[in-house]
Amino acid sequence: MTSNSPRQADASEQSLLRIFTVPEDANSTLSIIEQKLSQDLAGFLGNSIAALEKPLSEIETDFQAFEIPAKPRFVSDYTDEIMQNLVAHSVHTSAPSFIGHMTSALPYFVLPLSKMMVGLNQNLVKIETSKAFTPLERQVLGMMHHLTYGQDQHFYQQWMHSANNSLGAFCSGGTVANITALWIARNRVLKADGDFKGVGREGMLKALRYYGYDDLAILVSERGHYSLGKAADLLSIGRDNIVSIPTDENNKVDVNAMRTAALALQQQNIKVMAIVGVAGTTETGSVDPLNELAILAAELDCHFHVDAAWGGASLLSNKYRHLLKGIELADSVTIDAHKQMYVPMGAGMVLFKDPELAHTIAHHAEYILRVGSKDLGTQTLEGSRPGMAMLVHACLQIIGREGYEILINNSLEKARYFAQLIEQHYDFELVTSPELCLLTYRYVPKSVQLKLKEAITHNDFTLVATINELLDGLTQFIQKHQREQGKSFVSRTRIRPARYQRQHTTVFRVVLANPLTSHEILAEVLTEQTEIAQLDNEFYPQLMAL
């Protein structure tokens, strides 16, 4: 229709308004699909997602149109189309045999609650568009703060709902959480003082001049998450000023090496603005020695941040939370609820030990975020954002500490079980043991294991490197093939194991977060990998011929 034709426009307008006023019919395509999803999510995903992987280039052919379609479409037609083009070729992230990612099966109740959240369409940037969602979010941050720092009742009464202060910030994910923490750390080390109005107002050049530093640096394990580099770039600290500290044979940062590096930087007049401890590295799941890092941070008088985006959920286990001991000494802690807390994607948090910590990034605006208001937007990196905190709130209440105790303990114990299974298997090598619920391993036929051992005994590092290169190829082959078969999925990464002279080594990586992953499934994953290995006609034959 053209806008010149009022009568036609009126008719179209009426039919258009129906999408806002007339609910989906219970017998419509979309409603039927929704019912299936509500009644049996696993079945829906299992039936809707194609088992065999389609190459990305083929999937892309369905997403070539670059013009927004002129004509409106029926919801049912659109639904049919995305079931074929989109849903069928998405990833079954909640399948119990898909153990390569940090996603998991979701509890059923989050589905209707998510729909309610969308229907309410609150905007958490300010009270006026969120009302009760604001105290709810503050409560979630308070509960997570208590889980991490365990302050007393008086503390939470004073701070949890205090305007101009915050126990943390809700974020879309761990990356924004880490950026927020380092933003605060930078602004504190280069804070307003005398005539100087602070780095936030005057910028980096004047800040460094005022304080007389030649540069800033952030120290973190070589296993630190890539979001830290992103933060250093964004914050004008520079990626090269993320100083990567070696790890020990357990993939934990070497605190003495970090101390040495920090002292060397100080001598060059480079201010160490923060050290970051990793509580659950993305590649090996290792936890840095947080107590020792806290001591070092105190020595250096710098911010101590802990990136527990993935590992932080383990605090919910009374049995295993000791693995994160020292986390309560951190100035700030990142925890993603969408990783091991069984909340859907989009729920990151950064927690602040000191409720006044975020003052240094506070900002206000006239029509919005008035000074003294309880608007959450005054102390967050993001502006408008949805009420995701509601889903974390729901999980904390419905699952409860006792529920999480079981879920987390089972995950950790399942990882230990799988590690045993791998070690007991003739043809597999456990590369990193699970400290939390993440481990790495690879397929190494028994004969090759013996060859490797012998080569190491004889210091024949050339042979070791040759064998490992072939194994890298085989690991890639198996991982890719297994993914394409669509029955199960492990991810792969490259790490530098101490036992192989820190050479880059490709390994399978497994995260055992899904409560529905059974021991049988784990055994089958290994069986399938063994079978796939025999299919390779490039690396496998060479390895067997060694």
Next chain:
Amino acid sequence: MTSNSPRQADASEQSLLRIFTVPEDANSTLSIIEQKLSQDLAGFLGNSIAALEKPLSEIETDFQAFEIPAKPRFVSDYTDEIMQNLVAHSVHTSAPSFIGHMTSALPYFVLPLSKMMVGLNQNLVKIETSKAFTPLERQVLGMMHHLTYGQDQHFYQQWMHSANNSLGAFCSGGTVANITALWIARNRVLKADGDFKGVGREGMLKALRYYGYDDLAILVSERGHYSLGKAADLLSIGRDNIVSIPTDENNKVDVNAMRTAALALQQQNIKVMAIVGVAGTTETGSVDPLNELAILAAELDCHFHVDAAWGGASLLSNKYRHLLKGIELADSVTIDAHKQMYVPMGAGMVLFKDPELAHTIAHHAEYILRVGSKDLGTQTLEGSRPGMAMLVHACLQIIGREGYEILINNSLEKARYFAQLIEQHYDFELVTSPELCLLTYRYVPKSVQLKLKEAITHNDFTLVATINELLDGLTQFIQKHQREQGKSFVSRTRIRPARYQRQHTTVFRVVLANPLTSHEILAEVLTEQTEIAQLDNEFYPQLMAL
């Protein structure tokens, strides 16, 4: 239960696993609520949200617990609780009479689709956890790019799905979009060159030294969004280096003043790294002269960003898109789909004219975001994030250009109608006319209007100021009272109208985005405001006694 009691743990574990395996019963509290919501969203919200406003301090009493509950809870109990504590005291953002925000009624189909999105739980950071969602998101960005820049078929065939390039970035919202654009602008102006590895790697100090600048600056209208200040802080440019340029009597930036400011900065050896045009200011809805800004950016050889977070949706109207002419000359453009594109909260975008623009912020990581992959995470600020692009995709396809044409045109024309209504009303003053669908006004009794006019004629600016101060108080009273009554809602802000010597003036602010807002509702809003004015016993009597 304790983890020492295996038998009990097993029983609890079985009941716990049910939340992952047993769907919500169709007769459960949550299912019944979900049905109501699906069958009549407006009715559900109208019935569930309390009409009368409860003070925030009272709402907070329901969110005092700071310990995660020990015991799991029944979903039905939790649901009952949040219906009373949370939903009842949230904001009815989609009510047709709530015209104070940029939110609107949502089309019904986004509810089941959101649920599907949550159930699929894809993570867009990389292909491995998103598959078809990645090409879908690239297509959405391509379509929005085409809407904005209108390149030819060849262009989109070449770039839309090209690894290592991007036509834009999907973000949680406009703030992250604006930060991303300015991050790119900063990294381009301080790019790698010769021995220098770029600001992203070496940091700001070395970058400014290398290029020989004393500082950076960003120029924007005094009406620029607060997220730009946040970006300047985060990026170490400094909030004070956001140079605020005055606006003309139509609230559009004065380009000559901006040119003068830029030349003065250049003379101080301060590099103007970007100028920002606003296409729909948050407070007055005005659009800067984008063509002229593009010319200035070319003269200054700097990045030209357009913040069209709210106004960008108007490009969907063939009738009115001319209001944004010049936007196609911008290097980057921010558009929020969750504002006037009828998508739920959490869907921001930044578009790049040049598909290679984002190279300067690209980053990679070993286990994830491999070089040459099509992982979206390589060129975004955020890491893990949900498949929100699906909801934008759905709206673009189901509403189509013809549908958006009607929706946008109606919004703009409704705003013009409301402006007329205000101007024709004896006791109201239109403060800023709607250029798009946002306007500001205030209640000024006819007798006071005459007094004001007289005072201005006699250059009695003291009297003008006195009257305006009283009017400010009255406007605040009316706005707050109307909000508390819960029948309708307009927001308020403070602007500096040219006609009142640029004095800060409190005004009502109205955004006419909701297709369900009728002419009758608009008339009622004015009637209600007139009635509330008489209730004020502080400012109103003083004004009438003038």
